[in-house]
Amino acid sequence: AQKITQTQPGMFVQEKEAVTLDCTYDTSDPSYGLFWYKQPSSGEMIFLIYQGSYDQQNATEGRYSLNFQKARKSANLVISASQLGDSAMYFCAMREALNTGGFKTIFGAGTRLFVKA
């Protein structure tokens, strides 16, 4: 069964520094996708970045990059130059294809990031 693990319930980072949020996954599907979503205190879910299992290069989106290590089954999110507005809950998620067609996406427990001024 597929599984997503985020082992850091909470993280602190100083403003303008980089931070890495950990995510490991487990799946038997060779064609899967990995995502990071941000949930600010207002509650909405915001998509940040996506990595396909066959993508050779690590995904980047502005200050966000996904450190994809396929053999280790890890998909860590790196936020460079942290800003106060980055304080939020961050969820790692994995999409797995279904035998019947379509897909389903499951989430990890999340990491709450606190950015200090």
Next chain:
Amino acid sequence: NAGVTQTPKFQVLKTGQSMTLQCAQDMNHEYMSWYRQDPGMGLRLIHYSVGAGITDQGEVPNGYNVSRSTTEDFPLRLLSAAPSQTSVYFCASSSPGQGGTGANVLTFGAGSRLTVL
């Protein structure tokens, strides 16, 4: 476009009552899903649908019922509410290519906060 619309935003129920959380999307997305969010547990998949007339169970389906009679709507029914169903519920939708080839990035509703007394 309204995106994904969930109603109601807040609801208080008594144990044993039934109710329906509504979810509608206007993006012609084939895939729709329901998650519940509880502290420390992330988002857990309740039910999902890969198209009209097709539904399947996720990680925590017990006590919930869904149907998908149209592409646009995916209501979640609580058959007999229990205090353990107190949670924030999110509806999400996607389609192939949403967010990039094969990505299936989820678009979330604003969430529905349910309290069962």
